[in-house]
Amino acid sequence: MANRLPLLITLAGVAVLFLSIAFVFALVVGAMFFGGIEFTGGHMDATAPALQLRLAA
Template sequence: MANRLPLLITLAGVAVLFLSILFVFALVLGAMFFGGIEFTGGHTDAAASLASISSLV
């Protein structure tokens, strides 16, 4: 069993690397087909609503 340990560790590392690449690929495809991904956390929406409120005062 000790002889197989490096092989199992290598396979686990390859699986994690493959899944992370697949996740990034899915993010890119999602951004292409569904209008992009907003990473601002809504700051632009908050700034726009704050500007509209301040213009009323």
């Protein structure tokens, strides 16, 4: 079993790498179909009316 440990660690690393690449791919495909991804958490939408009011005053 001890001689299989490096193989299992390598397979686990490859699986994590594959899943991270698949996650980024899903983000890109989702951005193409759903009009982008908002990384700001909606803060820009919350401040937009305040900026408009400040410009109008």
